[in-house]
Amino acid sequence: MTLERISGVNAGYVLELYEKYRQDPQSVDAATRAVFESWVPADAVRQDGAPPAATGATGDMRAIVGAVNLAESIRRFGHLAAQLDPLGSAQIGDSTLNPKTHGITDDDLKRLPASLVGGPPADHSSNAYEAIEKLRRVYCSTTGFDIAHLFVPAERGWMREAAESGRYLPALDPVSAEALLDRLTQVEVFERFLQRTFTGKTRFSIEGLDMLLPILDEIMAGAAGTGTRHMMLGMAHRGRLNVLAHILQKPYAQILAEFKDPIAVQMLRMDLGFMGDVKYHAGGTTESPAGGHMWVSMAPNPSHLEAVNPVVAGMARAAGTLADRAGAPIFDGAMTLPVLIHGDSAFPGQGIVAETLNLSRLDGYHTDGTIHIIANNQLGFTATPGESFSTSYASGLARGFKIPIIHVNADDPAACLEAARMAWEYRAAFHKDFLIDLVGYRRHGHNEGDEPAFTQPVMYKRINAHPSVRELFSASLAKHGTVSQEVADGLVKKHFTVLEQTFAALKPEEDFVAPIPTPAAPGLAAKTQTGVPIELLRDLNESLLSTPAGFHVHKKLERIRERKRAMLTSPGERTVDWGGAEELAFASILAEGTPIRLTGEDVQRGTFSHRHAVLHDAETGVEHVPLQQLPQARGSFEIHNSPLTEAATIGFEFGYNMQEPQHLVIWEAQYGDFINGAQIILDQFVTSGRSKWGLKPSLVFLLPHGYEGQGPEHSSARPERFLQAAADINLRLVNCTTAAQYFHVLRRQAALLESDPLPLVVLTPKSLLRHPAVSSTPQELTEGHFHSVLDDADALPRAKSVRRLVLCSGKVYVDLIGHERRASAKDVAICRTEQLYPFPNVALREVLDRYPSLTEVAWVQEEPSNMGAWEFMWPRLEELIGDRCGLRYIGRARNSSPSEGSSAWHQVNQKMLIELAFDLKTDMLSPSVVWSKPMRSLATATAKK
Numbered sequence: 001m002t003l004e005r006i007s008g009v010n011a012g013y014v015l016e017l018y019e020k021y022r023q024d025p026q027s028v029d030a031a032t033r034a035v036f037e038s039w040v041p042a043d044a045v046r047q048d049g050a051p052p053a054a055t056g057a058t059g060d061m062r063a064i065v066g067a068v069n070l071a072e073s074i075r076r077f078g079h080l081a082a083q084l085d086p087l088g089s090a091q092i093g094d095s096t097l098n099p100k101t102h103g104i105t106d107d108d109l110k111r112l113p114a115s116l117v118g119g120p121p122a123d124h125s126s127n128a129y130e131a132i133e134k135l136r137r138v139y140c141s142t143t144g145f146d147i148a149h150l151f152v153p154a155e156r157g158w159m160r161e162a163a164e165s166g167r168y169l170p171a172l173d174p175v176s177a178e179a180l181l182d183r184l185t186q187v188e189v190f191e192r193f194l195q196r197t198f199t200g201k202t203r204f205s206i207e208g209l210d211m212l213l214p215i216l217d218e219i220m221a222g223a224a225g226t227g228t229r230h231m232m233l234g235m236a237h238r239g240r241l242n243v244l245a246h247i248l249q250k251p252y253a254q255i256l257a258e259f260k261d262p263i264a265v266q267m268l269r270m271d272l273g274f275m276g277d278v279k280y281h282a283g284g285t286t287e288s289p290a291g292g293h294m295w296v297s298m299a300p301n302p303s304h305l306e307a308v309n310p311v312v313a314g315m316a317r318a319a320g321t322l323a324d325r326a327g328a329p330i331f332d333g334a335m336t337l338p339v340l341i342h343g344d345s346a347f348p349g350q351g352i353v354a355e356t357l358n359l360s361r362l363d364g365y366h367t368d369g370t371i372h373i374i375a376n377n378q379l380g381f382t383a384t385p386g387e388s389f390s391t392s393y394a395s396g397l398a399r400g401f402k403i404p405i406i407h408v409n410a411d412d413p414a415a416c417l418e419a420a421r422m423a424w425e426y427r428a429a430f431h432k433d434f435l436i437d438l439v440g441y442r443r444h445g446h447n448e449g450d451e452p453a454f455t456q457p458v459m460y461k462r463i464n465a466h467p468s469v470r471e472l473f474s475a476s477l478a479k480h481g482t483v484s485q486e487v488a489d490g491l492v493k494k495h496f497t498v499l500e501q502t503f504a505a506l507k508p509e510e511d512f513v514a515p516i517p518t519p520a521a522p523g524l525a526a527k528t529q530t531g532v533p534i535e536l537l538r539d540l541n542e543s544l545l546s547t548p549a550g551f552h553v554h555k556k557l558e559r560i561r562e563r564k565r566a567m568l569t570s571p572g573e574r575t576v577d578w579g580g581a582e583e584l585a586f587a588s589i590l591a592e593g594t595p596i597r598l599t600g601e602d603v604q605r606g607t608f609s610h611r612h613a614v615l616h617d618a619e620t621g622v623e624h625v626p627l628q629q630l631p632q633a634r635g636s637f638e639i640h641n642s643p644l645t646e647a648a649t650i651g652f653e654f655g656y657n658m659q660e661p662q663h664l665v666i667w668e669a670q671y672g673d674f675i676n677g678a679q680i681i682l683d684q685f686v687t688s689g690r691s692k693w694g695l696k697p698s699l700v701f702l703l704p705h706g707y708e709g710q711g712p713e714h715s716s717a718r719p720e721r722f723l724q725a726a727a728d729i730n731l732r733l734v735n736c737t738t739a740a741q742y743f744h745v746l747r748r749q750a751a752l753l754e755s756d757p758l759p760l761v762v763l764t765p766k767s768l769l770r771h772p773a774v775s776s777t778p779q780e781l782t783e784g785h786f787h788s789v790l791d792d793a794d795a796l797p798r799a800k801s802v803r804r805l806v807l808c809s810g811k812v813y814v815d816l817i818g819h820e821r822r823a824s825a826k827d828v829a830i831c832r833t834e835q836l837y838p839f840p841n842v843a844l845r846e847v848l849d850r851y852p853s854l855t856e857v858a859w860v861q862e863e864p865s866n867m868g869a870w871e872f873m874w875p876r877l878e879e880l881i882g883d884r885c886g887l888r889y890i891g892r893a894r895n896s897s898p899s900e901g902s903s904a905w906h907q908v909n910q911k912m913l914i915e916l917a918f919d920l921k922t923d924m925l926s927p928s929v930v931w932s933k934p935m936r937s938l939a940t941a942t943a944k945k
């Protein structure tokens with residue numbers, strides 16, 4: 001009788017069993033046969049047209065059904081009666097765990113065969129009662145198997161079999177028991193030593209959840225033993241120092257030096273923008289102490305809880321990806337294992353948890369399963385579970401993702417280790433996520449300076465009287481004669497001695513090691529030549545345009561592809577549009593051996609239908625990815641439509657990029673406006689990771705940006721947010737106005753991945769994607785490099801008569817040069833700042849020097865004055881201009897919303913600001929568009945004249 005047969009069992013199942021017995025008594029086991037021999041199920045008899053059954057038989061029938069249903073209830077809901085809380089709080093309970101609910105008594109069960117209960121508990125039981133008691137010990141003791149939500153019978157069956165067989169329960173023989181006690185002692189002594197030595201200093205002690213370490217040991221051993229190459233850890237503050245010390249093997253001396261908080265010489269590298277971070281945010285990498293040539297990494301972590309989850313997932317994905325050959329990359333989940341440790345308040349509360357779980361089964365994102373551990377201390381700062389989540393357990397969210405959940409009492413070492421082994425084995429068997437809800441308590445306040453009894457007086461009375469898991473385990477080992485009290489005391493002394501000796505020998509200034517970032521290579525970006533010979537471009541284009549035999553390209557796409565065929569034939573004509581330039585840039589980067597990963601919402605086609613990187617056979621739907629079929633490629637290409645998610649998808653790409661910095665990793669927004677859904681990832685990882693942790697990200701963001709009357713949420717990628725975070729050369733922000741510039745900036749990024757890596761933010765066009773003014777000549781792709789500033793070629797011959805230099809960036813340039821006033825405005829030159837950060841000081845100075853008669857520089861932008869680049873540009877332009885001439889702002893007035901909500905109103909304002917750009921005389925002011933009063937430098941210049 002298999003476990004799966006029993007799940008969902010009812011009277012029908014018993015009748016079926018009876019029918020089987022009737023046709024062949026040997027087809028059921030002996031005990032069941034014995035029951036069926038002594039009575040006749042009433043319903044079965046009626047089906048046969050035989051006489052009605054005796055009343056006693058109906059009674060037995062009910063008892064059988066009751067027993068079977070009771071067993072099923074225990075399997076499904078037993079966790080509700082399990083003693084999960086080490087502090088002994090009452091269980092939730094469930095009436096279906098009571099025989100009475102099923103109309104039966106213990107005596108009924110004693111009369112029935114154990115086989116009705118089924119599974120391993122039935123094997124050596126003499127009746128159903130005994131089997132039910134065993135079942136209760138499995139499902140209602142210190143482990144709660146929360147698995148009824150699994151939809152795949154094989155997974156549910158595996159879990160039940162694993163639980164009921166006790167296969168993963170560790171045999172705590174003397175050696176491993178002492179080793180476990182030693183580990184628990186090390187974990188506890190570390191915290192007690194820090195408490196004694198640095199009383200009240202924040203360390204976010206693990207105490208109350210000490211079993212987290214042995215659980216990680218067990219998972220690590222499992223991974224190392226089966227050829228995993230890289231285990232990736234992500235966790236918050238709680239217990240992090242302990243994990244860094246004992247899993248990541250961060251030297252005690254370094255940790256103690258960080259507590260001393262010296263001003264170490266290396267830290268004075270403010271010139272490199274290094275600011276460092278608090279000690280419980282650091283990451284690390286080490287060769288696995290469990291052997292097996294495995295690396296263990298802990299991602300650095302911001303305070304923003306759970307934000308690291310997608311980063312770790314991305315790191316794990318990258319670590320398991322082979323990308324050094326043409327075609328699609330190969331992901332091998334056996335090479336990599338992500339482990340995420342969550343807080344019991346943060347897990348249900350932070351949306352990025354759900355976003356990351358949602359990535360776990362998707363083609364471009366899965367990692368063959370993450371092992372999740374909720375470090376559940378039943379509090380979130382001062383908040384209780386009742387204040388923190390609406391689900392029954394902190395882990396409730398995982399149920400929707402069909403993740404098996406084990407709630408386990410953190411005071412039961414054997415049960416905890418069983419959970420860890422099961423997690424590991426389940427992941428290996430099904431390549432899916434697993435969750436351990438480790439239920440413990442928090443021995444001290446939220447941090448060590450906090451008084452928890454202000455808000456949890458009753459709980460803390462209990463905690464103060466509660467022995468540690470080490471003490472409990474040690475007492476139990478002593479009682480059973482496994483490890484004596486003297487040996488246990490000796491372990492405590494041993495671990496204290498190591499710490500005391502390290503502390504005595506500490507030289508904080510020397511032992512402190514700061515992750516200082518290496519400086520960016522000065523001027524390298526400007527020098528990088530990125531042209532590609534026309535022959536190679538033509539070859540690549542040819543390859544991109546070939547399709548497998550019999551492939552039906554959509555008719556409309558065929559026409560576009562026909563145009564592409566002629567794209568490189570006339571070197572001097574503007575035949576290369578944005579999409580064409582991008583595809584050629586990608587192809588040439590792949591040919592140079594750099595793998596590319598491009599993700600984002602609808603990126604395969606492109607939001608504006610401009611990419612078509614994945615072709616679908618118009619008749620069969622079969623896909624063809626030209627960039628994966630390039631004979632010239634020496635690196636893999638992958639492109640995935642992401643789920644409708646910003647924070648987790650960017651976090652994922654950040655992690656991927658950190659792990660594989662040699663890949664060109666690109667994330668594209670649907671519209672740039674939506675990137676602020678990932679503001680935490682941008683602020684906490686992308687822009688500050690260098691300063692805090694010495695990281696060198698090189699992720700690329702493609703952000704459609706530009707004012708086209710589509711309202712406040714389809715206009716702006718919020719460049720001001722990047723500019724505000726820009727410092728010490730931590731990113732590049734560009735706003736390209738030509739296809740060639742985009743081509744060169746992508747190629748420059750790929751070329752600098754190793755020598756000068758920086759995140760690259762590209763503000764990209766929308767309606768302009770196919771605008772003739774944006775298209776480039778083939779020649780522009782074959783020569784030169786990215787230009788941070790593009791001067792006004794038309795104005796240069798009349799440079800002496802130019803009085804106003806209009807500086808702008810991006811799409812507004814096209815509006816300006818398309819205006820009817822452009823031709824007659826001989827005293828106006830229009831210069832594009834294609835790179836906003838790093839501020840192109842040298843290039844802009846050269847531009848200014850070309851116009852000797854300037855009376856003013858006007859910064860023209862579409863965004864309100866408190867947005868866009870103006871407030872960033874203003875002081876820098878002032879410094880650059882000095883007293884040479886004035887500086888004006890022309891653009892929308894300061895506003896709290898990025899743009900007008902009405903297309904008509906947009907057009908009025910847009911028209912007005914373009915006209916003002918050409919108008920040197922009118923001192924017109926409008927409520928929504930500002931021709932600013934002259935800035936300080938004009939006043940200075942005027943005063944001097």
Ligand SMILES: Cc1ncc(C[n+]2csc(CCOP(=O)(O)OP(=O)(O)O)c2C)c(N)n1
Nearest residue numbers: 238303304305343344345346377379380381
């Ligand atoms: C996104 C975010 N919001 C708020 C905080 C402030 N904060 C720090 S710890 C904490 C409580 C966390 O509780 P829990 O997740 O249960 O972890 P524990 O501290 O109990 O281990 C809060 C609210 C934060 N760090 N991150």
Ligand SMILES: [Mg+2]
Nearest residue numbers: 344377379380
């Ligand atoms: Mg908590």
